[in-house]
Amino acid sequence: MPLFSIFKQELFEYVINKACRSRNKEHLLFFSFMIKDLKNIVESLLFVAGEPLSIDRFKSIIPKTGARDIKEALSVLGEEYDARKGGFFLRAVAGGYQVRTRPEYTEWVKRLAQNHSSSISRAALETLAIIAYKQPIIRSEIEHIRGVDCGGLLRILIEKKLARVLGRKEIPGRPLIYGTTKEFLEVFDLATLKDLPVPEEIQEKRAPDSDKVPDKNS
Template sequence: MENIKAVIEALIFASDAPLSLEKICIILSDVEKQEIKEALEKIVLEYNERQSGIYLQEVAGGFQFRTRPELSPWIKKLKSTKPHSLSPAAMETLAIVAYKQPIVKSEIESIRGVDVGAPLKGLLDKKLIRIVGRKDVPGKPIIYGTTRKFLEVFNLKDLLDLPNLRELKELNQQQEIVEQEIVEKTTEDISNL
């Protein structure tokens, strides 16, 4: 097939949600995955090179055309939609859920130092977070995680695409090391008794 690029471009344009590579592969069953990947990269480049008003973004595990951020003032006039507004409390709660998921309410509260019932409910209503299950501890607290919509709204490829994740991981590791040392120390103390 000579114009796979055009076919892929059309498929992404016609899709309502971000279109995954896997789905494109299923539709274009006689084309190699590698070839599709290369075509996608070419489309991304072409849109960037000619400074088009839209660009191809890899988001929520798929590809989607989006308008460029710097053009938002004009689009807003067209759409007259209210922008996503999240309170600082909601943003912080969302960030904690995003980075530390799966997480229960009490863990979020120990980080924020305040009750997070209201922001959690707001985030659930906005479908940015979801209930992923219940933790098998007394009281069976609800476990929260982020949704696909979260990735779409925040322009993220997947959860690994979250900014500064490495720094946070390092912080966690440091904490674990400290906790380990404490445990080791305590066992030593006990054996010394």
């Protein structure tokens, strides 16, 4: 991190602490001036983060800042991005916020990332769909629905961080229980599992290349 950025961060923390301990009008006015940088700080964090940032995560990074201030900063950023109509937008996803490229530019983003294919088989996607809609679920239940062995597919989904082990079911043999991950929500552009499409929506959106995992930057 550049020396100036470190100094600015330390100064920001000092002013906040000073304003909170003192009723001196000058300190409070200076604090008000510094807090205007909150939007830019939030934006900087969004751009360098490799995953969605929750409000609590923002609060842990930016000292003495309330959830309301952070939400207001995010709201202003979202409005600015929408008004600009540029190549990216702010999205609430996987319990946090993330800057994403607009869907209309997905083809160009794919060209940049063409050497890092994230395709998985249709069988793996079917298994993932069963986990997503039926979780928590054990392997025998998945195999009963699909009618074939799913051991290898479950390993692939776990390796790709789309599925995870939630624990063991308290029945004879204590089989592993499976569920989806935060990465699953991020990749499929879902804020929560409640946003999973219903069967009718799936049929409408079905495409020839539906055996590919979406680019989470889109």
